Amino acid sequence: MTTSLSPLPQSRHLATALPGPKSALLHSQRVEQVTSGFGITLPVFIDRADRGILQDVDGNRLVDFASGIAVTSVGAANPQVRARVAEQLERFTHTCFMVTEYESFTEVAAWLNKHTPGDFEKRTALFSTGSEAVENAVKIARAATGRQKVLVFDDAYHGRTMLTMAMTAKENPYKKNFGPFPTDVYRAPMAAPLRWSTGAHNATAEALAGVEQTLAEHDAENFAAMVIEPIQGEGGFIVPSSGFLTGLRQIATRHGIVFVIDEIQAGMGRTGALFASEHEGVVGDLILTAKALAGGLPLSAVTGRAELMNAVHTGGLGGTYAGNPLACAAALGVFEAFADGTLLANARAIEATARAALEPLLTGTAIVAEVRGRGAMLAVEFADQDTLEPLPDLAKAIAQRCHEQGVLVLVCGTYGNVIRLLPPLVIGEELLADGLQVLAESILAADREPVAAVVV
Structure with missing residues (x-):
């Protein structure tokens, strides 16, 4: 792709006070x-x-x-992203994948199915925003399990829609004045080492015990999903203490709860691995991506076990702009950038x-x-x-x-x-x-x- 713009000098420069x-x-x-x-x-x-x-x-x-x-x-x-988007822009900007199909949607899904953690058969659904990915993961978990309740964690951030606000911990500015929120969302302790009251060395064991207690108090067998960020974003970039994610995986499996890993901020190479959960060797049943997925264009995804993803009735998932072709083209450019x-x-x-x-x-x-x-x-x-x-x-x-x-x-x-x-x-x-x-x-x-x- 050619451009008339010369590269910007990679140096800090103040021509005026800020703002100018x-x-x-x-x-x-x-x-x-x-x-x-x-x-x-x-x-x-x-x-x-x-x-x-x-x-x-x-x-x-x-x-x-x-x-x-x-x-x-x-x-x-990014030149690879710009080239892919420019080429797609010449052909068409939108058709709605639920009306007529296009190959880039399937190509993005195939890449995610291959590269997300887990060696099981997978399927992917594409959407536009991170909040959409979170909400659709809950829908998928509920459809697959026949259960209603959702477990989230202290300091979590999952979005600005009504359901994701209920899942988000921080009140101001995200939830202030916007209630009431959807019910059936419950919060458990997060193993945050710095502020764990009895010391960082106790965080994993005591937080996991708190998770079990929360589940027991609210009928563990009626929880559809357990949703966690492998590194919390808006909550303060909190890295959970060692073993916490592994323990959550075991608890979710034991109770038949769909384990959802929200990689919306931490994923797509941000932490030095394609997905932050790889640092702990933990595999989710569903994994959520957005933000860096399409290099600046709105695109999000839910990727997970085929039997879970296919549990939703035909027509139950979608969206007018879900997996827009320009955004899919951008994502293919992002994948190219990560290839080497x-x-x-x-x-x-x-x-x-x-x-x-x-x-x-x-x-x-x-x-x-x-x-x-x-x-x-x-x-x-x-x-x-x-x-x-x-x-x-x-x-x-x-x-x-x-x-x-x-x-x-x-x-x-x-x-x-x-x-x-x-x-x-x-x-x-x-x-x-x-x-x-x-x-x-x-x-x-x-x-x-x-x-x-x-x-x-």
Whole structure:
């Protein structure tokens, strides 16, 4: 594919203060035209993106440590994705796969059936968003088991629809003022090592006991699905303690519950393996993908055991835009980008570089409680190191310092006290190091100075 655009310099550059005048004007128009229900991390308008750089309309070049919330893992202008989409765009944009078929839908399903964990026969259903994938996984589990109840976990995030809000733990901003929510959703303990009350060494055994207790209290034999993120996303990039996912797999099997692994944020190479559950050697009955699946186009999938996927009556699954041909073409480009293993190696290298830059802050400051994650899915939690009292205002202030210097980071966590790092897997070493230096210096400055009021 040819393009008239030259590659963007892979270096941070501030032509103006952020936001610049053009972005400020456009943002004022946004305020006049767009509901205030949409939040914003940094009010700049992006003109171009290339590898690890976002360039705004004022000519500022920002280091991208967000990847559109883990979406543009292969880069926001990946050549393989662009070529596939451009070729498909010449032929047609849509037919609706439930009306007339097209080959790319089947090709995406075949790739997922082959590459997701598990050596059993599989089937795949494609949708548009992560929330759709979660909801349809619940539908499939209910149809296959004849049961109703769903088990989820503390600190979980599964989406913004009514059912997925019920499954999500965090109240504000995701659930506030939106209830009542669907019933038959129950929450169990998450084996989160940092904050486990009796110590990290007890987290797995005690959390699993809590899961069994929750199931027993609510009739274990009426649970259709157990849904878990192998690394929690919005909850704070929490990596469960060793053995927890394996124990959940055993519990689900023992009670005949469909074990659903939500890889929507952690999957597609983000953690240095194609799927984060591979790090624990755990296989789900159903696995959910979205976000990075199609390199920036809306596509999600439920992949799982053929007998479960085929338990739904014909016509019971679908959607007008489900598996749109442009999104499927983009996904095939993503698969090409992962084929030689370079991006997975890049994710692991990103982790090594980031840990080297950030882990010294555990002893060098009084505010960094933990540096955690896998691959290019990393986080820094800010809390009093003695009491673990969360420091959300400090996390916001540090993020603001980074933004002012042209490094885009995201705040997350149940307590709003975690900065997460999601750089594209194609980011250059020098650019990565530069962004990490800005982050580290911002943390050190915040450790020395009182936290100022944060502009939200």
